[in-house]
Amino acid sequence: MAQLELLNEQGQAASKVDAADAVFGRDYNEALVHQVVVAYQANARQGTRAQKDREQVKHTTKKPWRQKGTGRARAGMSSSPLWRGGGRIFPNLPEENFAQKVNKKMYRAAMATIFSQLAREGRLAVVDSIAVEAPKTKLLAAKLKAMNLDHVLVIADNVDENLALASRNLPNVLVVEPRYADPLSLVHYKKVLVTKAAIDKLQEMFA
Known part of the structure; x- marks a missing residue:
């Protein structure tokens, strides 16, 4: 005992x-x-945090600059996950379960x-x-x-x-x-x- x-x-x-x-x-x-x-x-x-994907971020879909001739890398739109302020590739969702x-x-x-x-x-x-x-x-x-x-x-x-x-x-x-x-x-x-x-x-x- x-x-x-x-x-x-x-x-x-x-x-x-x-x-x-x-x-x-x-x-x-x-x-x-x-x-x-x-x-x-x-x-x-609680798993209530949420992030935005590239469809949800508020950005124009206009191409930032022309495809060739600028010397810069190719870019399609500013909502790209590679850009600052762009959408996340695999965002955290509100229904995420941590149990x-x-x-x-x-x-x-x-x-x-x-x-x-x-x-x-x-x-x-x-x-x-x-x-x-x-x-x-x-x-x-x-x-x-x-x-x-x-x-x-x-x-x-x-x-x-x-x-x-x-x-x-x-x-x-x-x-x-x-x-x-x-x-x-x-x-x-x-x-x-x-x-x-x-x-x-x-x-x-x-x-």
Whole structure:
């Protein structure tokens, strides 16, 4: 069984919590993590950029100069892709699809690998629970400051309205439920704080 630090309200390690090796004790697989993170970012792309081909650019179709006798290269029209301001040969289209497929087994393995590495690096900690009495940003900010946490991903078993509203205006804090934890956020934040009940849910999802 993997051992995770259980923090008190002052951010000090009070004791240890047992966790499944399948999720928190796996060997690090850098290639797998890289593939899943890149796929996650690619799948978030909208693909709305567009470029014009030589038919769509606004240019006259008049021949710029006569075919022979000028000493210059032959030119048919200024919309040529060879010219500055001309149309693209293979333009990017609005319906471009950047999606990359990642099967469930790979995704689960990558998430478990990330959680395991976070635990080894001391970037993953557990708390009994986290909640605020009112939807006030300063309440949650004070709670995190007391624990010496300023750039943190909080995975809570239940994110109620108070916690969601209190966290959304803190620039370096993200509070999510286990099902919304994503590989990019896990890699990005300096510290990951998980509630005890959320540990059980994560083990169900990724073991």
